[in-house]
Amino acid sequence: MKSIFYWMILIPFLVFSQNEQSNSEEYLIVGTTIFSAKSDKMKEFSEGMKNHNEQFHAEGPMGVRVFNIMNGQNANSFMAVMGPMRWSALDESRDNTAHDEDWSANVVPYIAEENETTFWKFHNQLSHFPTDxxxxxxxxxxxxxxxxxxxxxxxxxxxxxxxxxxxxxxxxxxxxxxxxxxxxxxxxxxxxxxxxxxxxxxxxxxxxxxxxxxxxxxxxxxxxxxxxxxxxxxxxxLWVYNPNLSGLGPQVTTSTQD
CATH class of the missing domain: 3.30.70.100 (Alpha-Beta Plaits)
Known part of the structure; x- marks a missing residue:
């Protein structure tokens, strides 16, 4: 995978505030990518994903949560979730060398399949996140x-x-x-x-x-x-939060406003 997507592909949702978006500002985007681990390399995949997220995706717009998918055609796969962010965040300079090297060496070898990368626009006015x-x-x-x-x-x-x-x-x-x-x-x-x-x-x-x-x-x-x-x-x-693979904890600290 091209290096820029090593951190882009994880992008989804979950912490937003109306104050972060107005008509004069960029809207927030979110995204999703599905991963499945090789059946005989689950331990290595889990260790590599956990360490990678703790080192590179434990805070800010690049923070990642990982969810277990419990049913349907994607059952037993993982949904990686990062963000939120604005499109302009991708224009900011960033040295991805260490990130890409760790991803390639400690995660990629244990991935069976990686697909369904989707970028989403978050609709603040239609959504509802209570405080904390x-x-x-x-x-x-x-x-x-x-x-x-x-x-x-x-x-x-x-x-x-x-x-x-x-x-x-x-x-x-x-x-x-x-x-x-x-x-x-x-x-x-x-x-x-x-x-x-x-x-x-x-x-x-x-x-x-x-x-x-x-x-x-x-x-x-x-x-x-x-x-x-x-x-x-x-x-x-049905997705279930997996604290053992996530960089971010489960707490959502912002809320939407009507």
């Missing part, structure tokens, strides 16, 4: 959006975001759109819920009832019908 929470478990939904339906998508997300902020303020969530969309990838929109206990997955979140309370009776059914025409489908994954 910790990364634990993430429910990640990726949506494939119909061509020409971006404004319809945004309108629908604004309505759902309002419901979640008013009726489930204790649940952090983030909304991101792909910076480099492709009609083949099917990865246009990502919605991420952050939670602590697996039992949260088994609870009825009563979204329909909450939606109708905010927008009026019967409006959730209308939203679902519209969303079906806006999207071509989606997929969901």
């Amino acid at each position: 929470f910790e990364m634990s478990k993430l429910k990640v939904t990726v949506w494939d959006i119909e061509r020409g339906k971006y404004e319809n998508m945004t309108s629908g997300l604004e309505k759902v975001s309002k419901v979640l902020k008013e009726k489930s303020p204790e649940t952090p969530f983030g909304i991101y759109t792909n910076e480099f969309t492709s009609t083949q990838s099917g990865q246009d929109l990502t919605v991420v819920y952050f939670f602590d206990n697996y039992s949260w997955l088994g609870k009825d979140q009563k979204l329909k009832e909450k939606y109708d309370e905010v927008h009026g009776a019967g409006n959730f059914d209308s939203f679902v019908k519209d969303w079906i025409t806006i999207t071509k489908g989606g997929s969901q994954e």
Whole structure:
């Protein structure tokens, strides 16, 4: 892999503040890359990734968290997450020699596959991060959006975001759109819920009832019908924070503001 991407490819999400972005400033980007380890080299991969992240990605925009992917076609792989950052950060001079040498010598030899590098735009106004929470478990939904339906998508997300902020303020969530969309990838929109206990997955979140309370009776059914025409489908994954491979700890110290 070309040296500039050794640190770019990890880029995703998770610590944002509205104060960091205004109409006159650059928006924040995030990104994701999936890694899988060679089956007989898991120990070496884990040691190399941990040491690399602790040395080169333990703070700032290049800080990295790693998550275990628990289900779906990427199950048993790892999602590396770094950021947030602005695009202009890539213009800053940086000596990557030591970083690249460590990556090539102590991580690359133990990687079975490295793929699905995606850069995302973080939508602060649509997202909700309460003050001071910790990364634990993430429910990640990726949506494939119909061509020409971006404004319809945004309108629908604004309505759902309002419901979640008013009726489930204790649940952090983030909304991101792909910076480099492709009609083949099917990865246009990502919605991420952050939670602590697996039992949260088994609870009825009563979204329909909450939606109708905010927008009026019967409006959730209308939203679902519209969303079906806006999207071509989606997929969901469960990610679990892995402290043993991460450079950054689980603490998220900033919050979004309405």
